[in-house]
Amino acid sequence: xxxxxxxxxxxxxxxxxxxxxxxxxxxxxxxxxxxxxxxxxxxxxxxxxxxxxxxxxxxxxxxxxxxxxxxxxxxxxxxxxxxxxxxxxxxxxxxxxxxxxxxxxxxxxxxxxxxxxxxxxxxxxxxxxxxxxxxxxxxxxxxxxxxxxxxxxxxxxxxxxxxxxxxxxxxxxxxxxxxxxxxxxxxxxxxxxxxxxxxxxxxxxxxxxxxxxxxxxxxxxxxxxxxxxxxxxxxxxxxxxxxxxxxxx
Amino acid sequence: xxxxxxxxxxxxxxxxxxxxxxxxxxxxxxxxxxxxxxxxxxxxxxxxxxxxxxxxxxxxxxxxxxxxxxxxxxxxxxxxxxxxxxxxxxxxxxxxxxxxxxxxxxxxxxxxxxxxxxxxxxxxxxxxxxxxxxxxxxxxxxxxxxxxxxxxxxxxxxxxxxxxxxxxxxxxxxxxxxxxxxxxxxxxxxxxxxxxxxxxxxxxxxxxxxxxxxxxxxxxxxxxxxxxxxxxxxxxxxxxx
Numbered sequence: 458x459x460x461x462x463x464x465x466x467x468x469x470x471x472x473x474x475x476x477x478x479x480x481x482x483x484x485x486x487x488x489x490x491x492x493x494x495x496x497x498x499x500x501x502x503x504x505x506x507x508x509x510x511x512x513x514x515x516x517x518x519x520x521x522x523x524x525x526x527x528x529x530x531x532x533x534x535x536x537x538x539x540x541x542x543x544x545x546x547x548x549x550x551x552x553x554x555x556x557x558x559x560x561x562x563x564x565x566x567x568x569x570x571x572x573x574x575x576x577x578x579x580x581x582x583x584x585x586x587x588x589x590x591x592x593x594x595x596x597x598x599x600x601x602x603x604x605x606x607x608x609x610x611x612x613x614x615x616x617x618x619x620x621x622x623x624x625x626x627x628x629x630x631x632x633x634x635x636x637x638x639x640x641x642x643x644x645x646x647x648x649x650x651x652x653x654x655x656x657x658x659x660x661x662x663x664x665x666x667x668x669x670x671x672x673x674x675x676x677x678x679x680x681x682x683x684x685x686x687x688x689x690x691x692x693x694x695x696x697x698x699x700x701x702x703x704x705x706x
Numbered sequence: 707x708x709x710x711x712x713x714x715x716x717x718x719x720x721x722x723x724x725x726x727x728x729x730x731x732x733x734x735x736x737x738x739x740x741x742x743x744x745x746x747x748x749x750x751x752x753x754x755x756x757x758x759x760x761x762x763x764x765x766x767x768x769x770x771x772x773x774x775x776x777x778x779x780x781x782x783x784x785x786x787x788x789x790x791x792x793x794x795x796x797x798x799x800x801x802x803x804x805x806x807x808x809x810x811x812x813x814x815x816x817x818x819x820x821x822x823x824x825x826x827x828x829x830x831x832x833x834x835x836x837x838x839x840x841x842x843x844x845x846x847x848x849x850x851x852x853x854x855x856x857x858x859x860x861x862x863x864x865x866x867x868x869x870x871x872x873x874x875x876x877x878x879x880x881x882x883x884x885x886x887x888x889x890x891x892x893x894x895x896x897x898x899x900x901x902x903x904x905x906x907x908x909x910x911x912x913x914x915x916x917x918x919x920x921x922x923x924x925x926x927x928x929x930x931x932x933x934x935x936x937x938x939x940x941x942x943x944x945x946x947x
Contacts, residue, residue: 590880
């Protein structure tokens, strides 16, 4: 189900990322103020936006899970949050490098976007421990969805409140993008955003395919060796998919 | 009007009124706490001990302004986390959830009763901790700051209550609830801490008492409201089994 057209998607993503980086380095002009350092903008900012978008998608999938009680929605939410956590570490590292390059410090508390992002990461870092601490798969899925919804709502609120608390320092990207970005910057920035989103989607689909294939394999094994085996699955933070062996999906 | 707890005859199955259920649940919470003294004494003692710790850690005899407000709020927050951790334990371990779910009462009433219980814990905590803070650490006098501080405490408590009740219910039926409770609640409580500390710091300034910063008051009230709604929306899903 998730494996269809995956190769085409992966190739498109690869091409889009390559094009973005070629354009970013050789076509987009150097920033007048920050020079070559500003190129990290095309990595850091799309990464951050895609990460937060992934968390919000995780919340939406969690809402769908609570509405439909379909374990596939729980798996979608889980994979989205998992992937965004990995992307988020990348955001913190690239942000730190950028801060060091342009402000001379690895970390800056007067930078609201960076601080809010850290808070969001600290909160989401408890998602997997929470799942792992609940043994019953049904309750684990339900509690994880409740957490994902609350944390997803926390993302925008937190950004607003932390931004209120500090003076502006960060280049405002979404607020006034047409105001301060000349044409070529803008083209490359949107392209980088699209390619980063494609990368997230590709990885998400690979992970979903793998999880789904794994669940089907286990179901087939169970059928081969009689129904008794694997009735006590290992305790895990990964959602359990209710897959029938050989059922076409 | 019919007798309390009994709906009008012919109105279908008997469903107790919210007010009656709430009163019964609050009476239960009060009885449990008065018999066991599990949460509130530990919270108050913890707060006083933490003030002593801050005295030694900062090597200061008196605090004022930002530092006073920060120390007060961090202490209250950590003491509150102790209460949050205990809030649902008796229900999870001794069948309180099952008993409640078997009754025909509306599930949200459990949320209200727990929130009011936590609020009562916090009020008792602050009745002890704030005078103790004024006595032990605060440089400027407490009296002129008190009206503003009460507003800050009320809104801060409300934030702690809505987040604490949610996280308490989420963490209690996990295998490591004592660890997960603080880990989940503290990031969610950062905006409350931020607003409450900014609200209180001009009140506790040396020299004169500044005015209450209304921007922070409004932000904190809004955060309390939004999180209250989120907690209300998702709480039922935590109680399904």
